[in-house]
Amino acid sequence: MGKEDGISGLTLYLPYPPHLPHLLLVTHYPLPTTHHFSHTLNPNPNPPYTMSLKDRISAEIKTAMKAKDKIRLETVRGIKKLILEKESEVRAKGQDELTEEQELAILTQLAKQRRDSIEQYKKAGRDELAEKEAQELTILEEYLPAQLSDAEVEAVIDGLIAKTGASRPKDMGKVMGPAMKELKGKADGAKVQALVKSKLLG
Secondary structure (H helix, E strand, O other), rough: OOOOOOOOOOEEEEEOOOOOOOEEEEEEEEEEOOOOOOOOOOOOOOOOOOOOOHHHHHHHHHHHHHHHHHHHHHHHHHHHHHHHHHHHHHOOOOOOOHHHHHHHHHHHHHHHHHHHHHHHHOOOOHHHHHHHHHHHHHHHOOOOOOOOOOOHHHHHHHHHHHHHHOOOHHHHHHHHHHHHHHHHHOOOHHHHHHHHHHHHOO
């Protein structure tokens, strides 16, 4: 069996043939002095590359084209269009690329547009158009943080009301600011606003 001394090399203890079991052949293999051993080696010294939203969408466009998925293709092209517009805007101000917060704002804006359209089409009895918008919304939500349930949103709002001491409609601003910051991309803004308003009205 072998033993590593951790400094100078590797020493092997090998038994002689079976008829001489009391003897051992000792062989020492020195290790190169350039090798350094550590008990805290990083198993992955190069962290994985995180794909930007723009790169991810570009890849999705190619996939949708190959699959001839019209709804997905229209949706991801819409995302990329808004990304390019926002990039142009921030570069004019000296910013090299979009932040994650700005990317999230784009997705949130597009999702809100779909929700508003769904509501309007349903009121007008245009179920077919409402269904198309719903399909696009489902695709958009793939890029957004997981949506919180109504109970989870209510719990967040209850906590903020208690924290800020809000108790009347005039205090709505005290709650809405931190609520939208905490729930951004995780809940529909109109739903959050309606819930805050109803709680402060009592």
